[in-house]
Amino acid sequence: MSLKVGIIGTGMIGQDHIRRLTKVLSGVEVVGVTDIDQARAAAAAPEVAEVFATPTALISSEKVQAVVICSWGPAHEEQLLTCIAAGKPVFCEKPLVTSEAAALRVMEAEVAFGRRLVQVGFMRRFDADYRRLKAVIDSGRLGAPLLFHSVHRNASVPEGLYTSEMPLNDTLVHDADIARWLLSDEVTGVEVRVPRRSSRGGELRDPIFVLLHMASGVLVDVEISVNIAYGYDIRGEVSCETGVAALPNRPATLISDSNGIRQAIPEDWRERFIEAYDQEFREWLVAAAAGTATGPSTWDGYAATLVADAALRAVSGGFESINLIAKPSLYGPPTAMAAE
Ligand SMILES: NC(=O)c1ccc[n+]([C@@H]2O[C@H](COP(=O)([O-])OP(=O)(O)OC[C@H]3O[C@@H](n4cnc5c(N)ncnc54)[C@H](O)[C@@H]3O)[C@@H](O)[C@H]2O)c1
Ligand SMILES: O[C@H]1[C@H](O)[C@@H](O)[C@H](O)[C@@H](O)[C@H]1O
Numbered sequence: 183m184s185l186k187v188g189i190i191g192t193g194m195i196g197q198d199h200i201r202r203l204t205k206v207l208s209g210v211e212v213v214g215v216t217d218i219d220q221a222r223a224a225a226a227a228p229e230v231a232e233v234f235a236t237p238t239a240l241i242s243s244e245k246v247q248a249v250v251i252c253s254w255g256p257a258h259e260e261q262l263l264t265c266i267a268a269g270k271p272v273f274c275e276k277p278l279v280t281s282e283a284a285a286l287r288v289m290e291a292e293v294a295f296g297r298r299l300v301q302v303g304f305m306r307r308f309d310a311d312y313r314r315l316k317a318v319i320d321s322g323r324l325g326a327p328l329l330f331h332s333v334h335r336n337a338s339v340p341e342g343l344y345t346s347e348m349p350l351n352d353t354l355v356h357d358a359d360i361a362r363w364l365l366s367d368e369v370t371g372v373e374v375r376v377p378r379r380s381s382r383g384g385e386l387r388d389p390i391f392v393l394l395h396m397a398s399g400v401l402v403d404v405e406i407s408v409n410i411a412y413g414y415d416i417r418g419e420v421s422c423e424t425g426v427a428a429l430p431n432r433p434a435t436l437i438s439d440s441n442g443i444r445q446a447i448p449e450d451w452r453e454r455f456i457e458a459y460d461q462e463f464r465e466w467l468v469a470a471a472a473g474t475a476t477g478p479s480t481w482d483g484y485a486a487t488l489v490a491d492a493a494l495r496a497v498s499g500g501f502e503s504i505n506l507i508a509k510p511s512l513y514g515p516p517t518a519m520a521a522e
Pocket of ligand 2: 276339408451
């Protein structure tokens with residue numbers, strides 16, 4: 183039997199996830215869509231799907247068994263709380279929410295419900311290259327990790343929609359989450375440096391350099407560049423005591439012509455992480471069909487939100503510390519930092 187899913191937000195990633203759920207994956211049916219732009223929702227809706235007037239109407243419909251949230255970050259809180267109140271499993275695109283207070287409200291509601299319902303869209307955790315990198319670190323054969331270099335480059339970002347806070351509260355959250363996950367660690371403090379501004383980014387602080395201090399003492403440097411022009415370039419390298427482990431360059435067809443020999447670079451996140459998104463939804467569908475959620479949790483979304491908040495405060499210079507609440511047992515054993 184197929185899981186009946188409703189989609190909130192039918193913009194770039196909403197449309198890509200509709201394609202994935204209707205054309206790539208099995209065991210799922212998209213039965214409803216909604217967007218504040220009703221014409222966009224209608225254009226994106228698969229033939230069998232109903233276009234709902236509001237997120238609340240979609241979430242409360244008996245037709246919809248589980249929900250996928252692909253609206254803008256600031257809209258996520260209300261939609262998540264409505265899903266939790268309805269007891270429906272929900273996949274929420276990152277960022278979970280855009281403030282600490284909102285993250286705590288969502289966590290409180292899910293803990294009170296008593297069962298995990300929320301999976302956050304940190305798709306890098308489902309990427310085969312990142313999974314292999316983590317297996318090497320976890321095996322311990324290179325000794326303890328000491329430094330992690332994370333490079334996050336976007337060719338461009340949507341003009342007007344991508345605001346000055348977003349390098350830190352929309353883009354950096356991926357690097358914060360992957361650092362926590364790869365290193366099985368928590369971020370305890372953040373520093374930010376703003377170098378010479380790219381002339382391509384208008385008023386945006388771009389690029390931006392972030393240093394994450396982990397509870398173990400590992401340092402993570404992150405380059406965020408969101409107007410790099412040449413493609414979507416994601417790199418990661420972990421220096422350990424007796425060796426270095428890095429993400430591979432993605433295999434792509436080698437083109438030889440009068441310009442030389444070259445390999446194509448992915449254009450954007452859709453291309454770079456296409457298999458990771460497929461896998462994240464495969465795993466979500468299994469858990470959602472059982473009425474729950476696995477993978478990146480509300481706790482992980484909360485931790486990444488605190489990093490974003492601290493980074494926004496650290497823009498003016500200095501070190502900003504992060505203080506997580508004690509981890510509710512719903513999200514697993516206490517982390518190093520929460521236990522201190
Ligand atoms: N995991 C990833 O790699 C990844 C990639 C892209 C986007 N995202 C995330 O997905 C979300 C959407 O991003 P996008 O690039 O598709 O943006 P987008 O602007 O293309 O689409 C967002 C859509 O949501 C709709 N919307 C906004 N608020 C709404 C509300 N309150 N109710 C109903 N509809 C609403 C908008 O009208 C728009 O159609 C963001 O949170 C973004 O950070 C994640
Ligand atoms: O919403 C997108 C998405 O999360 C991408 O994966 C990231 O690279 C972009 O910077 C961000 O704006």
